[in-house]
Amino acid sequence: MERKTLTTAAGPYIAVFDSGVGGLTVLAELRKQYPNNSFLYLGDTARVPYGTKSPVMVTRYALEAAWFLSRYPLECFVIACNTVSAVALPALRAAHPDIPILEVVTPGALSAVEATQNKQILVLGTEGTIASGAYQKAIHALDPEIEVYGVACPLFVPLAEEGIVSGPIVKMTVQMYLEPFLKKEIDTIVLGCTHYPLLRNAIQEAVGENVKVVDSVAPLTKRLRSHLIHTIEGRPRLRIFVTDHSDRFMRIGRRFLDGNLDEPTQIDLEEMFYENQRLINEPPSLSV
Numbered sequence: 001m002e003r004k005t006l007t008t009a010a011g012p013y014i015a016v017f018d019s020g021v022g023g024l025t026v027l028a029e030l031r032k033q034y035p036n037n038s039f040l041y042l043g044d045t046a047r048v049p050y051g052t053k054s055p056v057m058v059t060r061y062a063l064e065a066a067w068f069l070s071r072y073p074l075e076c077f078v079i080a081c082n083t084v085s086a087v088a089l090p091a092l093r094a095a096h097p098d099i100p101i102l103e104v105v106t107p108g109a110l111s112a113v114e115a116t117q118n119k120q121i122l123v124l125g126t127e128g129t130i131a132s133g134a135y136q137k138a139i140h141a142l143d144p145e146i147e148v149y150g151v152a153c154p155l156f157v158p159l160a161e162e163g164i165v166s167g168p169i170v171k172m173t174v175q176m177y178l179e180p181f182l183k184k185e186i187d188t189i190v191l192g193c194t195h196y197p198l199l200r201n202a203i204q205e206a207v208g209e210n211v212k213v214v215d216s217v218a219p220l221t222k223r224l225r226s227h228l229i230h231t232i233e234g235r236p237r238l239r240i241f242v243t244d245h246s247d248r249f250m251r252i253g254r255r256f257l258d259g260n261l262d263e264p265t266q267i268d269l270e271e272m273f274y275e276n277q278r279l280i281n282e283p284p285s286l287s288v
């Protein structure tokens with residue numbers, strides 16, 4: 001299928017999409033590994049969090065975001081959001097069959113399967129991710145004998161965003177979510193959410209050194225390599241888009257990107273998407 005794209009000097013881009021600011025943890029890692037590539041980042045800051053929303057809503061938002069990004073020349077999409085990866089992938093792939101789409105659940109599952117010795121894995125994620133059973137499915141596709149537990153940790157997201165990643169509140173919160181699993185023989189924990197890597201130390205402390213705490217980043221970064229087939233035409237670039245006013249994004253984003261963050265461009269995703277749909281569906285007017 002022919003792709004209609006905006007022409008830009010720095011493309012083709014790797015388009016990273018997340019529900020908000022959390023995907024910057026993934027973007028930071030990808031840029032470290034691929035410094036000569038151009039990136040687009042879209043954070044749907046107007047509609048975050050996705051983790052508490054229904055799969056239908058998350059899918060609708062994700063389709064709008066992917067449509068916006070697909071107007072640029074793209075090497076591939078990277079879905080940094082675990083919730084989107086867990087619930088919206090089939091719809092995204094159906095809508096964009098010509099653009100490779102990398103997600104984070106399969107690489108996260110792979111990290112966990114490689115790490116576990118006793119085949120007991122605990123997945124931490126948003127309500128949506130845990131309810132979808134996507135990690136369980138991905139882990140069982142690699143090894144059906146593994147016992148997979150899951151727990152939604154909704155309070156981790158605001159804690160990470162506020163920069164509260166250690167101290168008594170974090171300790172209590174981590175303990176509250178993990179307590180029911182501490183008596184089990186779990187030897188591997190997957191951080192199945194963009195924000196949780198910021199709480200890695202607190203989680204590791206709660207479970208002890210014998211439990212491995214893994215995420216999707218290393219296998220995702222490796223997987224991306226095979227999709228980078230074009231050389232970019234201009235200087236590598238990073239363009240950041242958000243759907244709500246950017247003050248909060250800048251404040252929190254600096255924390256996620258180690259201080260380096262350029263001013264993002266605010267877009268009205270919904271309006272642009274539906275205007276585009278209207279233009280496609282409206283029959284051309286007859287000239288008199």
Ligand code: DGL
Binds near residue numbers: 019049126193
């Ligand atoms: N980005 C989401 C995820 O990784 C976490 C934040 C949200 O709930 O939107 O699942």
